[in-house]
Amino acid sequence: MTATETPTIDSKIQDLCQAIVTDTAVQHARDQAEAFLADEASVSLYREVMNTGNRLDRRHRAGEEISDEEVAAYEELQAKSDANEGIRAFNNAQQVLQEVANKVNAYVMKTLEKGRVPAPEEIAAASSGGCCGGSGGGGCGC
Known part of the structure; x- marks a missing residue:
């Protein structure tokens, strides 16, 4: 099956993308990300x-051994970053956008797996653990 054979799916994808936009x-979130990217000091x-x-x-x-001075310098840099409003807003924006992408992906994958539209509870159960489930319990570093 090619994309040209799925006009209904293509149309619904366009509708979904419009809803996201x-x-x-x-x-x-996009505005926050754009504001961050325009702030050269924060980006730097x-x-x-x-x-x-x-x-x-x-x-x-x-x-390799990391010296106490290097650790202290990094921690100071990290503290500056944590205190930077633009960076905090950017990190929050990234989280919002990633959650939307993860939710869309979870619904599509579960639909393909089950052959039907999954209930919200199925998506919540699938995303509440394991690798990339967002709870940090996976071995992938999420």
Whole structure:
């Protein structure tokens, strides 16, 4: 089956995408993300925290020793990041957008698995644990 053979599905996907675009929570999250991306100082701080954290993590995984000074410097950088309103808003926006994507994916996957539209309880049960269930219980680091 190709996309050209599924006009009903294509139409419903377009409807879903339109509903997502017009959702006020999604609009607000996108606005927050755009505001963050326009704030060069916040973006720079965010990148510095991410790059430093990744670098320290790689070194730790490689068995290298991380000095107390390096840890303290990273913690200070992280505290600055945590206090930055733009970064906090961006992180919240990312969470909202990821939750929407996860919910859409969960419904589609469960529909394909069951061959019917799943009840909200089935989606809630499926997302309340395990890998990428959002509860942190999975082995994937979620």
